[in-house]
């Protein structure tokens with residue numbers, strides 16, 4: 122397989138740009154005359170850039186809007202508002218052949234390898250399915266040969282092309298999902314919790330495979346996870362989401378060494394460290410309570426109901442991103458600062 126990136130494509134330039142994207146799911150009541158009585162603010166003004174060849178980790182507790190964001194980028198959901206561009210082309214306005222081209226260029230790996238593969242299709246048909254949907258991207262020669270090549274690329278036996286998903290382990294099924302995502306030679310892959318359903322012992326193998334494929338094919342990843350420990354190794358930058366918003370975004374080092382948002386600090390505090398004493402020294406922050414409902418998020422700062430630093434201003438004023446002189450990575454907190462001893 123040849124790498125999709127041509128020499129004119131510069132590593133590090135912006136490939137995907139997301140600007141103030143919003144997705145509100147209407148809540149309706151009434152059987153005959155449905156009346157909208159509210160909205161689930163699943164994604165509520167998200168902006169970021171993905172650079173060519175990098176991995177952007179997206180982290181946050183369950184329900185904070187990560188999958189909705191992924192589905193919006195894949196055009197599986199229609200945004201309420203906002204804009205996104207892939208290689209400068211408007212992702213949300215594209216239709217017809219333009220949309221098909223964009224879709225080919227951005228693929229997704231789903232969370233659950235047990236339910237995302239059709240049990241009645243052979244792996245050959247599953248991996249080859251994108252060629253049926255995009256005949257113009259189908260290999261010139263034998264499709265079967267190309268599918269076998271893809272099996273080999275993800276570390277599976279090419280001779281198993283006629284087997285069914287149930288004949289593979291969870292980790293192998295996720296490799297099948299990855300092979301399918303690679304079939305059309307995309308440049309961007311959105312990985313929605315690709316290892317969350319797998320045994321811890323298998324997680325590292327799948328992450329290593331993704332890294333190896335990234336190097337080989339110059340891929341850019343959005344890598345979604347619900348905790349910070351999973352994404353550290355693979356991410357160049359990390360965005361932390363809470364109730365539909367990015368609260369802090371920075372390089373791997375900025376987030377893991379110098380986080381300034383209390384929510385990030387709380388998530389970090391839950392990450393197991395090799396030296397438990399060091400963790401005790403740092404002090405453990407325990408998040409109390411559940412994530413509030415995205416249908417009725419708290420006023421001001423959405424995190425304030427669970428934040429130990431919250432003061433009056435947090436209830437009345439939404440914190441906009443602050444760039445501290447000492448460490449100017451964006452953090453949406455009125456009291457953003459590095460935790461002493463962090």
Ligand SMILES: Nc1ncnc2c1ncn2[C@@H]1O[C@H](COP(=O)(O)OP(=O)(O)O)[C@@H](O)[C@H]1O
Nearest residue numbers: 146161163182183184185186187188189190415
């Ligand atoms: N199709 C939908 N209709 C209504 N609400 C939805 C829909 N999809 C997701 N939600 C809600 O949006 C919020 C964010 O969900 P999701 O994006 O799946 O979060 P995450 O992936 O971070 O766990 C949740 O409150 C969820 O219930």
Ligand SMILES: [Mg+2]
Nearest residue numbers: 187188189314
């Ligand atoms: Mg999800």
